[in-house]
Amino acid sequence: MFPAPVRRLALLLACALVLPTAAHAAEVVVYSARVEPLIKPLFDAYTKETGVDVRFATDKEGPLLARLQAEGENTQADVLLTVDAGNLWQAAEAGVLRPVDSAVLRANVPAQLRDPGDRWFGLAIRARALVYSPERVKPDELVSYEDLASPKWKGRLCLRTSKKVYNQSLVAMMIARLGEAKAEEIVKGWVANLATEPLASDNQVIEAIDAGKCDVGVVNTYYFGRLLEEKPGLKVRLAWPDKVGPGVHVNISGAGVTRHAKHPAEAQQLLEWLSSPKAQGLFASLNLEFPVNPAVPADPKVTAWGPYKADPANVADAGRLQKQAVMLMDRAGYR
Numbered sequence: 106m107f108p109a110p111v112r113r114l115a116l117l118l119a120c121a122l123v124l125p126t127a128a129h130a131a132e133v134v135v136y137s138a139r140v141e142p143l144i145k146p147l148f149d150a151y152t153k154e155t156g157v158d159v160r161f162a163t164d165k166e167g168p169l170l171a172r173l174q175a176e177g178e179n180t181q182a183d184v185l186l187t188v189d190a191g192n193l194w195q196a197a198e199a200g201v202l203r204p205v206d207s208a209v210l211r212a213n214v215p216a217q218l219r220d221p222g223d224r225w226f227g228l229a230i231r232a233r234a235l236v237y238s239p240e241r242v243k244p245d246e247l248v249s250y251e252d253l254a255s256p257k258w259k260g261r262l263c264l265r266t267s268k269k270v271y272n273q274s275l276v277a278m279m280i281a282r283l284g285e286a287k288a289e290e291i292v293k294g295w296v297a298n299l300a301t302e303p304l305a306s307d308n309q310v311i312e313a314i315d316a317g318k319c320d321v322g323v324v325n326t327y328y329f330g331r332l333l334e335e336k337p338g339l340k341v342r343l344a345w346p347d348k349v350g351p352g353v354h355v356n357i358s359g360a361g362v363t364r365h366a367k368h369p370a371e372a373q374q375l376l377e378w379l380s381s382p383k384a385q386g387l388f389a390s391l392n393l394e395f396p397v398n399p400a401v402p403a404d405p406k407v408t409a410w411g412p413y414k415a416d417p418a419n420v421a422d423a424g425r426l427q428k429q430a431v432m433l434m435d436r437a438g439y440r
């Protein structure tokens with residue numbers, strides 16, 4: 106928990122940040138780690154269709170969770186919308202989310218993309234893929250995450266920092282699948298193959314390959330999609346690491362209803378709507394992600410990368426094994 110002055114400050118901020126609304130209108134309040142351009146078009150469509158106002162505040166994942174904890178039962182938030190199963194799992198563990206018993210969400214969201222305890226639900230899939238230089242790498246050399254530890258990649262690999270939850274989740278899923286000793290051996294192999302110090306962002310990994318500093322890297326597909334829109338001349342391609350093993354590491358953007366929601370019914374209805382065919386296309390395509398609802402086709406910009414085989418494991422493991430993953434990466438010298 107946080108000391109009292111911090112809790113008081115958080116309450117003041119909460120009062121200042123959530124906008125006032127018309128009295129008596131049906132409403133739902135969302136704390137979102139997804140930025141405004143990715144959520145406002147959806148919330149506007151929802152309000153237009155249902156008459157329910159959606160108020161929201163955006164911030165980074167960590168501060169939003171801290172704020173929910175500090176506000177406790179005084180929170181105005183009905184929904185927490187955030188990225189990465191690791192973060193959703195943390196929120197559930199911290200006790201700020203409540204179970205939601207919804208046949209609609211169970212039908213729309215595949216089981217491996219939601220909490221086995223029904224406290225959070227995936228709303229879009231983000232895939233962590235390989236990026237490579239088409240000048241220095243042949244596509245059939247790209248096999249799997251594990252293979253990036255093989256000596257053929259010595260001095261050719263770029264990775265984002267292990268501080269980022271995306272890599273913590275990737276390694277946590279490897280621990281779940283292969284056990285800790287094997288996962289550690291692989292991560293040590295990655296570190297031995299690095300061409301540069303770990304980089305600050307997925308974009309820097311792509312740019313380093315473009316600049317010839319390394320030949321292969323690991324990034325979430327939407328960063329590649331966005332950067333390619335900005336710089337169509339990018340000398341970098343995307344490949345699926347699914348030739349051996351369970352397939353591509355997929356993660357989610359997702360949401361849950363807060364434990365102290367003042368509008369729990371409206372919150373559940375919003376999540377159900379976001380998982381429905383009419384919202385899924387827009388929710389995913391705004392950030393070049395994949396819909397979770399199997400009935401909804403992905404954006405053509407995204408399907409252009411070709412089909413892939415996704416790791417079928419439940420993404421909850423990314424949270425459950427996150428601490429172990431962080432310690433493992435530290436032991437392996439992955440900074």
Ligand code: FE
Pocket residue numbers: 325
């Ligand atoms: Fe991201």
